[in-house]
Amino acid sequence: MKHPLQEMMDKRRQGIRCGIPSYCSANELVIEIALRRAKERNIPVLIEATANQVNQFGGYTGMKPADFYQMVLKMARDIDLPENMMILAGDHLGPLTWQKLPEAEAMKNSVELVYQYARAGFTKIHLDTSMKVADDAPGLLKTEVIARRGAQLYKAAMKGYEELKAEKPDAMRPVFVIGSEVPIPGGATEAEDTLAVTRPDAFRDTVSTYQRVWTEEGVGDGMKDVIAVVVQPGVEFGDEQVFDYDPAAAVDLCAALKEFPDICFEGHSTDYQTAADLYNMVTDGIAILKVGPALTYGLREALFSLSMMEKELVPEEKRANFIETLDAVMLASPANWEKHYHGDEKHLAQCRKYSYSDRARYYIGQPEVVAAMNKLFDNLREYPIPMNMLHQYMPISYAKIREGKLKLDPRELAMDGIVQFMLDYESAV
Template structure:
């Protein structure tokens, strides 16, 4: 995928330029991402699906890779966004969805998944075999992780039958934060040491060569490390450049590889810019944008309560909380409060486990009714200012209408603005 390789090459040549990776399967988040890219004239948009969201078994979205591709391209078509500006990526591709199985079985399924991603046109592939399967030791030895990553790379290479310029690019690395944020109360994180970061790269390079993947190694663009950023339910650990000086400098000796930073959600705009400057040039964001989506939906729910008779309201917030309580599987491992405290966690935790519930049929119906109500009775500017001040500014500037989707897109766009500013500091 030459477009991404070109951005990485520019960064390695000294430009403080980066790439934002939006990891979400929510149609409104994807639409907001594409419309934001049009507004900011961003040349390419990177949208990634994770292995538990999308796989050959459907994942929690119910989509296989080709269906997710068509889903994203359908949103792009409706938004008037050119599909050739979209790069699709696969995040945490490995045995993560099947760790209950013995390693051989889990890896066999992971090979099918990676091949399906590449066959469907995904061109940025994060090879993540850091998790232990049913018959594995805990923790998994570094060499086993790297060897399995090389095995999956071989499956990806076999699945690609296009031109060399369109061949997949790869991300490696074993210090991968927990998807969706930490479940425990955080205080401080240990950064990846420079020695460990370089050793990971060297080990993968050697094992790729052993499996005849030297050509694929030339397309490894990044390695995942821990720069000291994370979030839990209520706190954010901010990037501290002074603590990451040695780690940042360590990758400067590699002519092609940058760092990929996960869990950058909720970092401040200056922190994001510092991450890119310090060679954490690929910034992943997922819960941060769906958290903004939930903020906007709750604000619209509050506006509805001001405008619509009680008998006609969609009551999206109440419907969503009811469905979460009725189907707790997606949050009960992470939230351990009770009563009012639990209700607050369900709604406001920075890990945003609520994102798993938006496809629920009852919630979708309530959202559609909410939108219909607010289209039939549009909110006044003062109401928008009260509950969605960022979107109010967009309406006043002529960048948004009072349509509920426009208001949501404007609100989510403020989160994306911080990432754009970090990755394109001269725009």
């Protein structure tokens, strides 16, 4: 069976304009609605877990790769979505979470990480060895070092795949993404003035160096499994800013892609781009569009609107107080936001709520916050939302309910906040 992303590349080689959104989130509501839309549209869905979310030590979700795979598989089966319609992916797999360790230890952990992802059934693997580890020499990491470490991880992934295939003969062969021009996972940590688009020569050097080094490492044929290279096409976001895609700035880079018909570009940090920008990116060869924080931002936005309606509808002593609960949990454990948000107390409070970086996503799945969310849903079922009030707080969802496209249920309204971002990606590809 051919991988759906290989089928996408076949179409692109035939001149058919197409691409795929990559939903990078461990949030269960995000995953549920992504799976549901895949079934409704009869199109495979690509769901990614990052190395810091899901790894052999549990990551910040507490899940190992096999746990995440089984969670998504159960959710797919619950809605009768076939397993081959879900493409599970591992993002930034490499030394990302072990940069403070020397190479021997960092790469040992990275090898195990990639092996576990492939062994669990993940079929799109981003081999990201672009970050330095503790005993790397000062200065930029050489592309050759990045490629050699990548070869080591490719071998680990294929070992995991072969073991899985022995148990499950129809297991899909994984495809790979390489590249060292990788934006910081989850958005910029500081305000930026400009973004440097990847130079065409740097892109060509990445591909040619990987081809040479992988051949030297005995996995030259592995380059046939590489379908994409991560580049910086000039998109990024931070607390309050979004760098919009500029086709003119990326024209030379995208022209260089035509020299390599077997690969496309993967764009990271495409969150908050306009629908037109996303469409242009796919047209220009950035066919895999990574999005993560924007999805939980949409969920958070919808939950805040529901919480505001709760304040008008539900007696004070019965309220879930979702907004206040989320902020209290973030204040009690600031490690996942304090390095990203800067300013006085008032500004920090605004960032915790509204920042495009959406560090709230690290907390929205914590038990206390989930309990407040579920109580909010229960309260708004007991005290139903009037349509006239819904129009005030959620006008887009209101219109869908009027048209019979959405149920007036608080949980469905919460997920519709996610859908509003997904629609831009669906139309772009």
